[in-house]
Amino acid sequence: MKGPLVRRVSTIAVAGISTAALAFTLTACGESSTESGGGSGQGVGLAFDVGGRDDHSFNESAARGLDKAEKELGVKSKMMTAKNGETEAEREQRLSSLAEKGYNPVIGVGFNYAKSLEKVAKDFPKTNFAIVDSVVPGANVDSITFGEHEGSYLAGVAAALKSKTGKVGFIGGVDNELIKKFQAGFEQGAKEANSKVEVTSEYLGSTDKGFNDPAAAKDKAKGMLDRGIDVIYTAAGLSGNGSIEAVAGQKDAWAIGVDSDQYQQPGLEKYKDHILTSVVKNVDVAVFDMIKSVKDGKPLTGQHPYLLKDGGVSLATSGGFIDDIKAKIEEAKKNIVDGKVKVKSTV
Amino acid sequence: MKKFDKNKVILGIAAPLLAIVAAMVITSVIIAATGKDPFHAYQVMIEFGSKADSQVWIINKATPYYLSALAVAIGFRMNLFNIGVDGQYRIAAFFAAAVGGALALPGIIQIPVIIIVAMLVGALWAGIAGLLKTTRGVSEVISTIMLNAIGASVIAYFLKDGRLAVKEGNLVHTTYLPDSAHFFEIPTTPKPIYGFVIVAVLAGIAYWFVLGRTRFGFDLRTVGQSESAAHASGVSVKRMVITAMLLSGAMAGLVGMPTLLGVSYNYGTDFPAGIGFTGIAIALLGRNHPIGMVAGALLWGFLDRTSTQLEFEGYAQEIVGVIQGVIVLCVVVAYELVRRYGLKMQQRKVGEELAAQARKSEKAEVSA
Numbered sequence: 001m002k003g004p005l006v007r008r009v010s011t012i013a014v015a016g017i018s019t020a021a022l023a024f025t026l027t028a029c030g031e032s033s034t035e036s037g038g039g040s041g042q043g044v045g046l047a048f049d050v051g052g053r054d055d056h057s058f059n060e061s062a063a064r065g066l067d068k069a070e071k072e073l074g075v076k077s078k079m080m081t082a083k084n085g086e087t088e089a090e091r092e093q094r095l096s097s098l099a100e101k102g103y104n105p106v107i108g109v110g111f112n113y114a115k116s117l118e119k120v121a122k123d124f125p126k127t128n129f130a131i132v133d134s135v136v137p138g139a140n141v142d143s144i145t146f147g148e149h150e151g152s153y154l155a156g157v158a159a160a161l162k163s164k165t166g167k168v169g170f171i172g173g174v175d176n177e178l179i180k181k182f183q184a185g186f187e188q189g190a191k192e193a194n195s196k197v198e199v200t201s202e203y204l205g206s207t208d209k210g211f212n213d214p215a216a217a218k219d220k221a222k223g224m225l226d227r228g229i230d231v232i233y234t235a236a237g238l239s240g241n242g243s244i245e246a247v248a249g250q251k252d253a254w255a256i257g258v259d260s261d262q263y264q265q266p267g268l269e270k271y272k273d274h275i276l277t278s279v280v281k282n283v284d285v286a287v288f289d290m291i292k293s294v295k296d297g298k299p300l301t302g303q304h305p306y307l308l309k310d311g312g313v314s315l316a317t318s319g320g321f322i323d324d325i326k327a328k329i330e331e332a333k334k335n336i337v338d339g340k341v342k343v344k345s346t347v
Numbered sequence: 348m349k350k351f352d353k354n355k356v357i358l359g360i361a362a363p364l365l366a367i368v369a370a371m372v373i374t375s376v377i378i379a380a381t382g383k384d385p386f387h388a389y390q391v392m393i394e395f396g397s398k399a400d401s402q403v404w405i406i407n408k409a410t411p412y413y414l415s416a417l418a419v420a421i422g423f424r425m426n427l428f429n430i431g432v433d434g435q436y437r438i439a440a441f442f443a444a445a446v447g448g449a450l451a452l453p454g455i456i457q458i459p460v461i462i463i464v465a466m467l468v469g470a471l472w473a474g475i476a477g478l479l480k481t482t483r484g485v486s487e488v489i490s491t492i493m494l495n496a497i498g499a500s501v502i503a504y505f506l507k508d509g510r511l512a513v514k515e516g517n518l519v520h521t522t523y524l525p526d527s528a529h530f531f532e533i534p535t536t537p538k539p540i541y542g543f544v545i546v547a548v549l550a551g552i553a554y555w556f557v558l559g560r561t562r563f564g565f566d567l568r569t570v571g572q573s574e575s576a577a578h579a580s581g582v583s584v585k586r587m588v589i590t591a592m593l594l595s596g597a598m599a600g601l602v603g604m605p606t607l608l609g610v611s612y613n614y615g616t617d618f619p620a621g622i623g624f625t626g627i628a629i630a631l632l633g634r635n636h637p638i639g640m641v642a643g644a645l646l647w648g649f650l651d652r653t654s655t656q657l658e659f660e661g662y663a664q665e666i667v668g669v670i671q672g673v674i675v676l677c678v679v680v681a682y683e684l685v686r687r688y689g690l691k692m693q694q695r696k697v698g699e700e701l702a703a704q705a706r707k708s709e710k711a712e713v714s715a
Contacts, residue, residue, distance in 0.1 A: 080658055085621035088610055089408060090651070097655050111517035112617060134516055175503065176616055178517040206503035207620055 043076030044069065044291055045103030047094050049110030050212045051238035052081040056267050058211075058237045058259040058283065062109045062132060065287030073295050078103055082112065084209050091116035099124040105142075105294045107287060108132065111178055112208060117141065128299040130290045132283055133178055135303055142293075142300040144286040148178070149185030149345040150336050151279040151313030152233070155256050156189025157332045158277055158315065159231040160197040161325045162254055167198045169229040171220050171243055173210035173236025175203040177346075182235040182258070182279070184344045189332070192341070200229060201347075204236060214242030221246035225253055231276065234258060241268065248274040254321070259283065261316040278316040282306060309337045358689050366681035370674045377669055383662055391660050392653040403538050405648035410547045410605045411619075413644040415626025417554050418598035420635040422487075424558055425571035425591050431476060431491025432599040433623025434498035439469035439596075440603025441502045441521070444614035445511045447607075448522035457528045458608065462546075465600035465607075472498060473596025477589040487592070495623075506616065520615025530608035543605035550601060555637040567591060599623065628675045634682065647671065 046066055048059045059081075069075050078101070080094050091108075095116055098106045104127045108117045111134040121129045121138040130142040159168040170186050172179040187199045202220055204210035221232050221243035233256035234243040240258055247255035248271035255271070257278030262268055268275065286306055293300040306312020315322070315329060322329065335341040375385035395401060415432055422429035429435075443465035450457060476494060479485040505511040512519050532539035558564035569577040570587045578584055602622055607614065629647055633639030654667035 078659070080655070081664060083664075085619060087408075087606065087619040088617070089404060090655075093404065093652070093655055097659065101659060114516060114518065115617070174616070176517055176519060177514060206499070206506065206616060208617075209620075 041104070042102040043078065043104075045095075045098030045101070045106040046077060046079045046287075047091075047098065047106070047108050047113060048079065048081045049112055049237070050082045050084055050208050053079055054267070055211075055238035055241075056260060056262060056265040057240055057257070058281070059109055060265075061260045061281060061283035062107070062287050063284075064260075065284030066291070068284065068288050069291040069295075073292060075291060075295060082110075084212055085207070086112075088116055092120055095120040095129075096123060099127045099129075104128055105130055105290060105299065107290065109283070109287075110134075128290075128294050128301075130287075130300070132286065139301060140299070142290050143303045144283075144290070145303070145305045146281050146283075146286075147305065147307035147313050147343075148235075148279070148281060149181045149188075149343045150308040151281065151315065152182045152185030152235070153189035153192075153336065153341075153343045154308075154315040154329055154332055155233050155277065155279045156186040156191070156199075157193040157329055158322050158325060159186070159233060159254070159256060160190040160193035161328060162276060162322070163197065163231045164252065165228045165230045166194075166196060167200065167227070167229040168231040169221075169224040169233070170199065170201040171217060171224070171232060171234040171236060171240075172201065172203040173205075173213075173217075173234075173239050174208060175206045175210075179203070179235055180347050181345045182233075184347045186233050187347070188344055193328070193332070200224060200227070204239060211237035211239055213239045214245070216242070218242035218246045221255075225250050230254065231256065233279075235279075244268060244271050244275060247271070257316070261318055263316060263318045272319065275319060276321050277319075280314050280316050282312055282314070285312070308333065354692065355689075358685055358692075362682045362685040363678070365685065366674070366677040369681065370670070370677040373673045373677070374666070374670045377673075378662065378666060381663060381666075388657060388660070388662055388666070391656055392649075395656040396649045396653045399535075400537050401652050403535055403540055405645060405652050406544060407541050407605070407609075408648035408651055409641075409644035410541060410544045411602050411622050412625055412629055412647050413547050413640060414550060414598065414605075415602045415622045416629035416633060416640040416644060417550055417626075417637075418595050418602065419623075419626045419630040420633075420640065421554070421558070421591060421595040421598060423571075423630055423635050425567045425587060427571075427588065427591055427595070428488050429473065429476070429491055429592065429595045429599075430488060430627065431473060431494050431623070432595070432602065432626050433621060434491070434495030435469045435472045435596045435599035436602035436623055437618065437620060438472050438498040438502060439465040439600035440607050440618065441506070441614045442468045443600070443603070444521040444524070444607055445505070447524045447528050448613065451525045452527065454527035454529075457525070458530065461524070461528060461608065462601070462604060465604060466597040467600070469598070469600025470593040470596040473592045473599065474589065477592030480592075481585040481588050502614075506614070512615075515615075518615050518617055520611075520613040520617075522613065524608070524612045528608065529612065530605075532609070541605050541609035543609055546601065546604070550598065551637045551641065554598075563590075602626070628671065631675055632678050646674070 051059055053059050053063045066077055091113055095106055106127055107130045109132045113131055114134040114136055117129055117131050118136045121141050125140060128140050130144060132144045135143040168190055170183050172183055183201050190197045190199050204213060204216045217236055217239035224232055231254045232243060232247055234240040235258045244255040247253045254276035255274050256276050259281045261280050262278045263272050263275045290300055378385035378388055418432045419429060443461045446464045447461040476487045476490040479490045480487050506519055508514045512521050531542040533542055566582045567587055570584055574584050629640055629643040632643035650667050650671055654664060658664045
């Protein structure tokens with residue numbers, strides 16, 4: 001340990017410096033950052049969930065909508081990304097900074113923004129807000145939700161028909177209500193396509209780290225493969241990359257992607273021969289609709305569910321791996337659209 | 348009283364100064380390497396960070412950081428590395444939220460009940476590690492980090508609709524605390540400061556007093572410096588280990604309270620995680636000193652606050668994370684360098700004094 005004298009004096013010094021720092025912060029009182037901010041017509045402010053724009057999945061789908069809007073509508077934009085283990089204060093700050101700087105609309109990608117967006121939308125009544133995957137009250141908020149359970153039902157059908165071992169698996173990123181929608185649809189679809197199929201569902205965790213932890217997803221997928229499961233559907237944002245990688249390591253095993261058409265992702269090109277299909281959540285369509293509506297001066301507000309019948313969710317066919325069972329999938333889809341099959345949204 | 352020594356003052360100021368300068372140089376190089384102007388970044392940070400609403404934000408953010416640092420520091424002072432603060436505060440906040448949501452008492456009883464439950468649960472969770480260490484010799488580093496994972500699983504088990512939680516959209520959380528359990532706020536413009544900052548200050552004073560001014564604190568620090576010496580002077584090391592872990596855990600129990608009683612009013616899947624690890628960095632930064640840690644917590648809050656602003660200016664969002672890491676490294680290195688230099692100076696001085704004494708006695712012998 002340090003000599004007692006040295007320690008005493010160094011603590012005095014630290015105390016002095018910190019007091020000076022405090023004094024400095026206190027003297028700067030008065031002006032608020034909102035007062036000096038301002039301006040409008042900055043373009044679109046997009047706040048991503050954890051994982052960021054390049055997660056090859058959920059966020060990237062939203063980013064595609066924005067890219068399209070930039071190209072076709074000529075709007076400018078600012079994108080920001082959430083960190084793991086954030087507090088409400090950080091999310092609120094992100095959204096309100098975007099609104100303050102004059103970005104309009106401000107879009108929160110992911111249900112994590114639900115509470116903060118509700119608050120910030122109240123503080124900035126003239127700005128239009130949108131939230132993906134959640135329903136938030138407010139006259140200036142567009143709540144975008146999807147029929148994940150319906151898309152997942154089709155994935156379940158495909159998995160059951162493609163499995164050779166009769167065992168299929170589901171990996172969820174975070175054990176919450178939204179991801180349970182995927183699980184419920186997948187299980188129902190698999191069972192209704194083939195009642196003998198065995199479905200195993202597991203989760204990576206209960207915090208949002210589950211969406212940002214490819215290593216954990218890889219381990220989970222390996223465990224499933226070892227147990228003879230040969231089709232694995234992963235709904236876990238960025239983590240899904242890990243599970244796809246594990247599946248690609250085994251011959252005759254299939255991965256089912258989520259949110260974006262993961263067969264088309266350049267980052268996943270190495271594994272694409274194992275990507276059976278993807279449950280595409282057309283976040284890009286919804287995001288583009290929202291941006292366009294603001295640009296046209298008729299901003300969308302209220303609840304907007306994007307279901308299977310609206311093309312809000314769909315099953316990707318790129319790669320042609322499910323062409324042989326196309327008829328059965330179309331039939332299942334028609335049954336849902338016609339209301340003959342009701343897909344459960346809870347497990 | 349010891350005499351005021353100019354050398355010591357210079358040495359004392361040298362450490363934090365060296366650390367800050369080194370951290371700034373390194374981060375400037377990193378920012379420059381990404382092709383951006385580092386000085387503009389500092390200007391943006393200082394301008395934005397000193398705005399009135401930023402100050403409120405920083406203080407609110409620093410409050411749980413500070414409590415977490417105190418919890419870690421209690422362990423540090425006796426050479427216990429409690430990395431389990433993260434699990435302790437979360438499990439404490441969870442059960443406190445569950446109890447608080449189930450009761451509807453007047454605020455004057457309700458709030459203390461919630462806080463006490465949190466401190467008890469935190470102490471209990473940390474106490475397990477203490478018990479394992481004293482009875483089975485399990486290193487607290489291993490046991491506390493394992494308990495973090497177990498704690499997370501326990502919370503995940505109970506945090507289900509129908510168990511101890513309710514569903515609200517995609518979020519699952521414990522039932523809301525009644526209005527009576529809302530902690531008071533200090534009205535500042537444009538946004539209020541959470542009243543829990545006062546509890547944090549009191550906790551800091553208690554930490555300073557108990558560790559620095561009582562027999563117990565002396566024993567605790569003695570155990571930290573030398574277990575055998577403490578044992579020889581009649582201090583029960585085992586009892587000190589358990590007590591320190593209990594205190595550290597109880598302090599950790601407070602970490603979640605500013606959020607629970609002032610912001611979220613429930614414990615949900617979106618409850619902030621990771622503050623326990625931030626606490627380790629701040630305790631290191633503040634050298635376990637009650638005021639040093641205040642500075643550390645505020646600095647951390649300041650960096651958190653300004654990271655979003657840097658993103659607007661086109662800097663990478665991760666740059667702030669890099670700055671935080673560099674600061675901790677620099678502080679550790681700088682203090683060690685200055686400590687060694689100080690030790691050398693002390694040794695030289697003692698050597699000179701001894702030599703002078705020897706000369707004097709020689710002279711005395713000659714003259715006799």
